[in-house]
Amino acid sequence: MAALKKVLVANRGEIAVRVMRTLRERRIGSVAVFSEVDRLAAHVLFADEALPLGGKTSAESYLRIDKIVDAARRAGADAVHPGYGFLSENPSFARALTAAGLTFVGPPADAMEIMGNKLKARAKMLAAGVRVIPGTDGPVSDPAEAARLAEEIGYPVIVKAAAGGGGKGMRIVRGPDQLAAALRATGEEAGKAFADSAVYLEKYIDRPRHIEIQVMADARGNAIHLGERECSLQRRHQKVVEECPSPFVDAAMREAMGRMAVQAAKAVGYVGAGTVEFIVDPGRDFYFLEMNTRLQVEHPVTEMVTYTDLVELQLAAAAGEPLPLRQEDVRARGWAMEFRIYAEDPARGFLPAAGRILRLREPVGPGIRHDSGIYQGCEVSVFYDPLLSKLVVYGAERGDVLERARRAFDEFVVAGIKTNIPFHKWLLAQPAFAAGDCDTHYIDEHFRPELLAQDPELPFVALVAAALAYHQHGRGAPAARGEADGATSRWRQAARREAVMRRSTHG
């Protein structure tokens, strides 16, 4: 396959911009696509070319395979990078691109299909010798049979509805005496909720950690891993902070997890960048959870520590080139943490926030990388994911990174919409976080909005600023005070006019 000359990025927001940055570094043309709402989104402003998809919702725009294939053809792109989310893990999309003679920057559709199906993936992994969470591989109904299986798996176990999902239809059982009742209750509940009362058993992991391994494979059967990412800090199953390396993983464990992840990738004929997620119990036993067949949101922490550009490696793999590094060439240095910046209000149940970003001052300086999809003046729409940007902080030691992150958040100004920055400040003040001791339940168990601390100087500073502004605004120009009455934009125009007039009068 020839080297890529022009790549369409079938995504929006920070990830689209991040992919285009590598394209630009590699002197590859970048094509953005955008919905009606996104005409002025950051990725459109950044791209070399941009094509409208029409539509407002994701379903009308970024999820439309036909529109994206058509845009790629019209732009004369030779490949499509899907980013994460949207169509990135959709085998039909990969197939549609291939059929149109375009290269999909991602794994083969078949590999995506297997990994996208829990049961198929589990069977495939079992066959390949990858450790999965012990459990019954099919439904159980007979209580005596269930008791025997539960004993084999080892308590605690979890009873799950076969048709369930998203935390619905499941019960934790800590001993044999609770099992029969749990089977009955879960079955009845599942019958009502999903019209399917089949249940199965799985080992329940208390205080689990979520640790994942980055893998990279080429089309010639080579695969390597690039170490782990610690992703245990989650709020309602949504990752909030990720780091590399994990404070919980030592060299031997990394080696073992890495080997297993490579095994998993090879078992499905994987090509490109992928992530194998593991659930890890407090005794350091780890089990395959799933494989994400795309670039992850949190990929930058791996990049900072391994000195790689995962998008560049993806592009090379898609172009059919061999992996540029062998396992023994992978070197990790230092520590990196990613803080996801969401448009949501931590003081009000993390309610998504939308509106215009009136003021933006991004942290800079030593050890800071800000992968962002926003700019001052841009509109944050209600239509898409509330992820605005990712603040990536890196340094030699974990302790340095924590201090640096605190400093970075002290510099960070986002005004006009609510963000979760105050939440990150809270998190950075927690001893458990500083010690690297958080499991996946930590935030849900410990965070309360009352714990958000405001800068103690805020009321004083705001009072001084407001009183002075009001005082000066009113004096000498009484007419100005009533003008535009709170309408910022109209008022701003008036102020600009006034400023221009002043300049012309005074020289």
Add this chain to the structure above:
Amino acid sequence: MSEGRYVVDIGGAKRRVAVAARGARWELVLDGETHLVEQAVLERDEVVHLLVDGRSYLVDLVEKDWKRGRFVINFFADQIEVRVRDELEAVAEEITGGRGGEESFELRAPMPGIVVRALAAPGETVARGQGLLVLEAMKMQNELASELDGVVQEILVEDGQMVDGGTVLARVARSEPPAGT
């Protein structure tokens, strides 16, 4: 001309402040304590840098309603609403118990959203705090209320309409609207 006395509502507290020019600087007397402030305007009425007794503060005036003296002030990650009133105005307001002197109220959308329904019709008498319409934003329904005892002059939006933040949604007049409008 360069002296003023104000009552400032902030974070549930009422503070008295006197502002006076001292050459190129300002003297602020806040609850009997004097502060010397040097102000540099980075962007007119948008961004100011303050040196308060030598301490450095970069402040953003995010929202401004000069007529009502309402501000939303941003200081790094934090925001706070502030209301500044002339001392005399504040005293008058406390006596009348209302918004002294204001003849009309414009209801503006506090955020972008979709109008669910109007709760009052033109010509209807409404009390302060009474809902005028319901705006849905981020899947939450918010009742927006009149800030004035008066009569609804007009409802400027329709049910189901999408509006930007700041859009005028309705007008309420303190007295009966003049005949013919």
